[in-house]
Amino acid sequence: MHVPDGFINAPVSVATGAVAAVAVAVSLRGARRELAGAGAGGVAGAERTAPLAGLVAAFIFAVQMLNFPVAAGTSGHLLGGALAAILVGPYTGVLCVSVVLLMQGVLFADGGLTALGVNITDMAIVTTVVAYALFRGLVKVLPRRRRSVTVASFVAALVSVPAAAVAFTGLYALGGTADVPIGKVFTAMVGVHVLIGIGEATITALTVGAVIAVRPDLVHGARGLTKPLELRTSPLATPADEPAPAAAPASAAPAPAAPRRSVRRVWLAGVAAALVCAGGVSYYASASPDGLEKVAHDHGIDAKAEDHAAKDSPLADYSVKDITDPRLAGGLAGVIGVGATLAVGTGVFVILRRRRNTGADDRPATGAERPSENV
Structure with missing residues (x-):
């Protein structure tokens, strides 16, 4: 659903650019809290x-x-808003998808540069907000089980895609450059994107389910599902028979913190999966136009489409220029894209984490916040 240059006029493109800028700024602040609050122990979770x-x-x-x-x-x-929000949080999810759209537009000529605000608003903000709001609502009413998170992920991702199609239709009604009846645009966009939503939901549910099966503590949307350990007494004992708990000695040492589990294996497995998808499996992807491209061609929305400013990029159209073997050219472009997105995305979030930690270190520590020797 990457919107090219020329689909939406300049005033609406500028307005959506402003909306995207504000949303990214808000997400930067929210992501700091999500990163600092991840896992047990704040800073450890952020790391x-x-x-x-x-x-x-x-x-x-x-x-x-x-x-x-x-x-x-x-x-x-995949649009990815639901997947990102459920795995790492809604604010961080908006930033994840925004980084992807930026890399695609700058390096691969996918999605117009003047339409970057439109794409971030539609594909990053709308999908993330709609998906996460629906996901949280479903998790509250469903049984507190891991399977419920997967089910909620499926439904949220399914709805987020036609929601993005509706949002695009609204933007086109405000600033479309071709004279196309909005009713036709709405019907065509929503109809095809309901089908695409099924694929989005399947990918999202499978991915979230796989991570939950291995490390549920790493899934933002699954927090709170694990109940704390409870000390149970014998069912035969009565309240009068139960001994009163002994007072802890004043000099007793605090209980040792729970050992932190490494995320290295999960990270390596994720990187390997991304490289396999982009570097190998992508060669077998469908060559048919996506939903927006098909609707635009069939109904004349692309009548005033403009060439991408980076159309002569060495990586344009996800293919390395001057390499004649299409499998090698596409696979290498995919690997480069994964590496570049990983580097930029990780860099952004590491900077956010460090700024959050620095701000926390600058505050005077209270009795409950004084660092322990185990940190």
Whole structure:
């Protein structure tokens, strides 16, 4: 659903650019809290979540290269807003998808540069907000089980895609450059993107389910599912028979902190999966136009489409220039894209983490916040 240059006029493009800038600024502040609050122990959670957030961005970039057929002559691909929000949080999720869209527009000529605000608003903000709001609502009413998180992920991702199609229709009604009846645009966009949403939901649910099965503590949307350990007494004992708890000695040492589990294996597995998808599986992706491209061509929305400013980029159209073997050219471009997105995404989140930690270190420590020797 990458909107090219020329689909939306300049005033609406500028307005959506302003909306995207504000949303990214808000997400930067929110992501600091999400990164600092991840896992047990605040800073420890941030140290492991920042690289994972960069990995989520790289994974979304890779899976977006895997267009899947949804109808005759039409394909779809992951948008990723629901997946990112559920895995690393809604604010961090907006930033993840925004990084992906920026890398695609600058390096691969995918999505217009003047339409970057439109794409961030539609694909990063709308999908993330709609998906996460629906996801949280479902998790509250469903049984507190891991399977419920997977089910909620499926439904949230399914709804987020046609929601983005509705948002695009609204933007086109405000600033479309071609004279096309909005009713036709709405019907065509929503119809095909409901089908694409099924693919989005399947990918999202499978990915979230796989991570939950291995490390549920790394899934933002699964927090609170694990109940704390409870000390149970014998069922035969009565309250009068139970001994009163002994007072802890004043000199007793605090209980040792729970050991932190490494995320290295999860990170390496995620990077490997992204490289395989972008570097190998992408060669077998559907070559049919995606939902927006198909609707634009069939209904004349692309009548005033403009060439991308980076159309002569060495990586334009996800193919390395001057390499004649299409498998090698596409695979190498995918690997470069994964590496670049991983580096930029991780860098952004590491900087956010460090700024959050620096701000925390500058505050005077209270009795409950004084650092322990185990940190």
